[in-house]
Amino acid sequence: MALRDKQVANLWLADELWKLGAIQFGDFTIGNNTVNSPVYINLRLLISNPQALQRAAEVMWNEVCTLQSMRQPRIQAYDLVAGVPFGGLHLATAFSLRSGTPMTYLHPPKGGPRTIIEGNYSPGQTVLIIDDLITGGRSILHTAQRLEEDHLVVEDALVLLDRQHGAHERLKQRGINLVSILTLESILHYLGSSRKISEEWYHKSLEYLGKPRSGA
Numbered sequence: 640m641a642l643r644d645k646q647v648a649n650l651w652l653a654d655e656l657w658k659l660g661a662i663q664f665g666d667f668t669i670g671n672n673t674v675n676s677p678v679y680i681n682l683r684l685l686i687s688n689p690q691a692l693q694r695a696a697e698v699m700w701n702e703v704c705t706l707q708s709m710r711q712p713r714i715q716a717y718d719l720v721a722g723v724p725f726g727g728l729h730l731a732t733a734f735s736l737r738s739g740t741p742m743t744y745l746h747p748p749k750g751g752p753r754t755i756i757e758g759n760y761s762p763g764q765t766v767l768i769i770d771d772l773i774t775g776g777r778s779i780l781h782t783a784q785r786l787e788e789d790h791l792v793v794e795d796a797l798v799l800l801d802r803q804h805g806a807h808e809r810l811k812q813r814g815i816n817l818v819s820i821l822t823l824e825s826i827l828h829y830l831g832s833s834r835k836i837s838e839e840w841y842h843k844s845l846e847y848l849g850k851p852r853s854g855a
């Protein structure tokens with residue numbers, strides 16, 4: 640399936656997030672990357688709809704299987720998944736249950752100087768990092784660095800949503816391939832064309848993304 644078709648096939652998720660109240664419009668500044676963003680997406684709200692969370696994990700699992708089965712696999716074999724706290728934990732857990740892959744996650748230092756890697760692992764194992772969304776890529780890069788310090792290998796990262804803030808390229812420069820299920824642009828097109836948001840918010844958000852106006 641072509642990338643655009645995949646994004647369209649996954650728009651049920653945008654609809655679900657809309658129903659959950661997870662997509663908000665206003666003026667949001669979160670950290671260094673999301674500055675005066677007209678749109679904010681709270682994917683943590685997926686825990687309020689277990690069926691949607693399960694379906695999201697199924698879509699992620701199917702995507703991974705499809706990319707692995709290609710003649711030139713676009714995602715490497717992995718031994719473990721690592722959820723990025725907190726937003727990535729429920730997705731990584733759901734993915735772990737669906738795929739039968741053991742899970743790890745980074746736990747902040749408990750009195751000691753170092754972040755702890757929770758879960759069993761052995762040096763040389765490959766880890767697929769899972770997060771709910773990616774903006775600038777700092778969280779995933781930090782996770783990869785800590786895993787690599789303990790001689791784990793990170794080839795790929797999987798997120799539900801790419802906010803299209805240059806993280807794809809940033810991860811690539813570090814040798815990590817980013818796979819996303821939805822882009823912010825595809826969500827905006829869906830909300831605009833189904834008249835769920837006003838033209839004003841639609842255009843403002845696309846402008847913020849630096850994308851040409853189209854669709855709605």
Ligand SMILES: O=P(O)(O)OC[C@H]1O[C@H](OP(=O)(O)OP(=O)(O)O)[C@H](O)[C@@H]1O
Nearest residue numbers: 672724725726772773774775776777778
């Ligand atoms: O690509 P980045 O620029 O790192 O941004 C994305 C990260 O930001 C959010 O987490 P946040 O740090 O808000 O913490 P939370 O998951 O605990 O809410 C999100 O869950 C990602 O982990």
Ligand SMILES: O=C(O)c1cc(=O)[nH]c(=O)[nH]1
Nearest residue numbers: 669673678679680681774
């Ligand atoms: O950039 C972020 O940190 C961020 C953006 C967003 O839309 N939602 C979120 O939870 N975090």
